[in-house]
Amino acid sequence: MAASQHAFDLKAQPGFSIIARLAIVALYLPILILVVFAFNATSSLGVWGGFSFDWFVKAWHNDLIINAALFSLFLATVAGVLATVMATMAAIAMTRTDAYRGQLVSYALINQPLIVPEIVTAISLLIVFAAVKSATGYSGTGYLVLAHTAFCIPFAYLPIRARLEGMDLTLETAAADLYADPWKAFLHVTLPRLAPGIVAGFMLAFVISLDDVVITDLVKSGGQETLPTYMLGQIRRDMTPEVNAAATMLLVPSILLVTAVHLINRKK
Amino acid sequence: MLALSQPIQPQTADRRLAVQAIGLHKSYGTGASAFLALDDVSIDIAENEFFTLLGPSGCGKTTLLRLIAGFNFPTNGQILLRGKDIAALPPFRRPINTVFQNYALFPHMSVAENIGFGLKMLGWTKSRSVDRVAAMLKLVRMETLADRRTSEISGGQQQRVALARALAPQPEVLLLDEPLSALDYKLRKEMQVELKRLQTETGITFIFVTHDQEEALAMSDRIAVMNRGRVLQVGRPREIYNAPVDRFVADFIGESNILSGRLVGQAAADAHQVRIAGAVATAYGKAGTSGDGTVQVLIRPEHVDVLDSPSSDCIPAVVEDEVFVGTDTRLQLRLNDGSTFTARLTNSPEQEKIRTSGTQVWLRIHSHSARLLGGDHVQHR
Numbered sequence A: 001m002a003a004s005q006h007a008f009d010l011k012a013q014p015g016f017s018i019i020a021r022l023a024i025v026a027l028y029l030p031i032l033i034l035v036v037f038a039f040n041a042t043s044s045l046g047v048w049g050g051f052s053f054d055w056f057v058k059a060w061h062n063d064l065i066i067n068a069a070l071f072s073l074f075l076a077t078v079a080g081v082l083a084t085v086m087a088t089m090a091a092i093a094m095t096r097t098d099a100y101r102g103q104l105v106s107y108a109l110i111n112q113p114l115i116v117p118e119i120v121t122a123i124s125l126l127i128v129f130a131a132v133k134s135a136t137g138y139s140g141t142g143y144l145v146l147a148h149t150a151f152c153i154p155f156a157y158l159p160i161r162a163r164l165e166g167m168d169l170t171l172e173t174a175a176a177d178l179y180a181d182p183w184k185a186f187l188h189v190t191l192p193r194l195a196p197g198i199v200a201g202f203m204l205a206f207v208i209s210l211d212d213v214v215i216t217d218l219v220k221s222g223g224q225e226t227l228p229t230y231m232l233g234q235i236r237r238d239m240t241p242e243v244n245a246a247a248t249m250l251l252v253p254s255i256l257l258v259t260a261v262h263l264i265n266r267k268k
Numbered sequence B: 001m002l003a004l005s006q007p008i009q010p011q012t013a014d015r016r017l018a019v020q021a022i023g024l025h026k027s028y029g030t031g032a033s034a035f036l037a038l039d040d041v042s043i044d045i046a047e048n049e050f051f052t053l054l055g056p057s058g059c060g061k062t063t064l065l066r067l068i069a070g071f072n073f074p075t076n077g078q079i080l081l082r083g084k085d086i087a088a089l090p091p092f093r094r095p096i097n098t099v100f101q102n103y104a105l106f107p108h109m110s111v112a113e114n115i116g117f118g119l120k121m122l123g124w125t126k127s128r129s130v131d132r133v134a135a136m137l138k139l140v141r142m143e144t145l146a147d148r149r150t151s152e153i154s155g156g157q158q159q160r161v162a163l164a165r166a167l168a169p170q171p172e173v174l175l176l177d178e179p180l181s182a183l184d185y186k187l188r189k190e191m192q193v194e195l196k197r198l199q200t201e202t203g204i205t206f207i208f209v210t211h212d213q214e215e216a217l218a219m220s221d222r223i224a225v226m227n228r229g230r231v232l233q234v235g236r237p238r239e240i241y242n243a244p245v246d247r248f249v250a251d252f253i254g255e256s257n258i259l260s261g262r263l264v265g266q267a268a269a270d271a272h273q274v275r276i277a278g279a280v281a282t283a284y285g286k287a288g289t290s291g292d293g294t295v296q297v298l299i300r301p302e303h304v305d306v307l308d309s310p311s312s313d314c315i316p317a318v319v320e321d322e323v324f325v326g327t328d329t330r331l332q333l334r335l336n337d338g339s340t341f342t343a344r345l346t347n348s349p350e351q352e353k354i355r356t357s358g359t360q361v362w363l364r365i366h367s368h369s370a371r372l373l374g375g376d377h378v379q380h381r
């Protein structure tokens, strides 16, 4: 593998640079257009009418948008924290024990949300939650929190596990040698060393929760609106650059967090 | 039940025992792929002793240390600490500390925090722990670097921090797994002296692992020579060097010439007349013949005189090569039975003699220096 990587340099293949450029354009041009039209002075989404901040001001004063944004942040924080805690426990259980039966299955189960199509997860959750709803009468935010936590776990899990696997096991042995029981060894040695992985895991989970549409839209009860589902609703009606402005504001925390994750992982 | 394979041990009865291993077995894996890393290991280590485990790579030294520290558990056998079985104690309840081969310093803590870690875990008060850490820093001469990160100090300094960290809680036993192997030659020599000083000053029992026989001879009160999971011999450095029990020990410790000879008579209770390459010499030790009367005789390179004219009971030899190595000259010789022999002569300016290849010489073995070896059956199983 390693040897063939040296022999085969993808960057030297004919057409590489063209394909790479096209891919980048295809990925980022629509986003760029969306951001540009957030600054449009007219209400058109396709014709440039001059530069203005009006739509941002308008979005900022739209209580529906602000409430949806606050709810998104709340949901992303709670689900992010829960997912990170569970992912941390799962990662420790799976890297700090002797090999056990079903280890591979656990790994597959944790990563299941990455593999199963989102719409399938969404519909299954819808069915289960509908049953629970009619049985209990409860229709609060609990369903969304549960759903978001579930699909955020693999994203939180991956950086934490990577960090754990790169950690020297003898440090924990040394802690045990110096009278630290397993809990203290975790608290004083494993956790501080794992912290960058946990922070990265939380940030990814947070962003994933913040961006989700499909599952949220199917699971939410009436009156529960996240920023993405609100925007989806707006597009179906009369769309103005106000949505672009809201989307641009949503982009900012996502970009910041992903950049932060990258920097943290690079620093190690 | 397994007493037959027990190595001979010198008396330790006058001192209290710190650690006792009794019939330890350790196998890794199960079924057909099981590997026996320790095979019936029994040793007694006295309090305040500098005890060394010496043996080639893979012979089970680390495995034995890990069993004593409690990181692994024996498949069979017992470990006693001051007479008490410690099988049920997890590592964090054993008053035993380890200096790891790669030091295993906590990278997110300063030098002082590293040294104080064990004390913190033991629940020492802040002020008491601060005093102790200061004393430890002084002991290993690291006072000025207390606040450095462990990634910001040199290898030798890391080694001393690891030592101070392990010594700080005043363990009953300190385990050191090849602590000097990562250091360069000069630093290693310095640290050997330092370690020995620390052991004497603290009075803690040291169990030291190395595969460097010179290091073992220089530092230890006693040495256990191991091979393939077994303890072959336990003894003081001189005993092991002068009277190795078998060919493996003789070969592993120091330089050796091992010649085959034939028993021709008995000189005393533990002395035999042996014919070697055309001469008869007196060899000491038990005669472990291999049935046809041949025996293995060990002669150290420095235990012969090289004569230029024949003399009674001298072994004739022909010079093949001469190497000047500073204090000594090393002569590569061939005996008339075809075997090779290395002789080491101490140099002095007034009597330097150059012997060219092909020169005929005669070897006179120093009295009491030819040893009979126990035969090959001891090590090959």
Ligand SMILES: Nc1ncnc2c1ncn2[C@@H]1O[C@H](COP(=O)(O)OP(=O)(O)OP(=O)(O)O)[C@@H](O)[C@H]1O
Residues within 6 Å of the ligand: B028, B029, B035, B037, B055, B056, B057, B058, B059, B060, B061, B062, B063, B064, B211
């Ligand atoms: N966890 C393990 N699983 C299987 N085999 C092991 C394990 N640990 C050690 N061994 C085997 O047990 C034997 C003894 O290993 P050990 O680490 O005790 O050797 P050592 O004497 O410390 O060697 P070195 O000088 O190279 O450190 C080796 O053959 C090794 O391959």
Ligand SMILES: [Mg+2]
Residues within 6 Å of the ligand: B061, B062, B063, B177
């Ligand atoms: Mg080892």
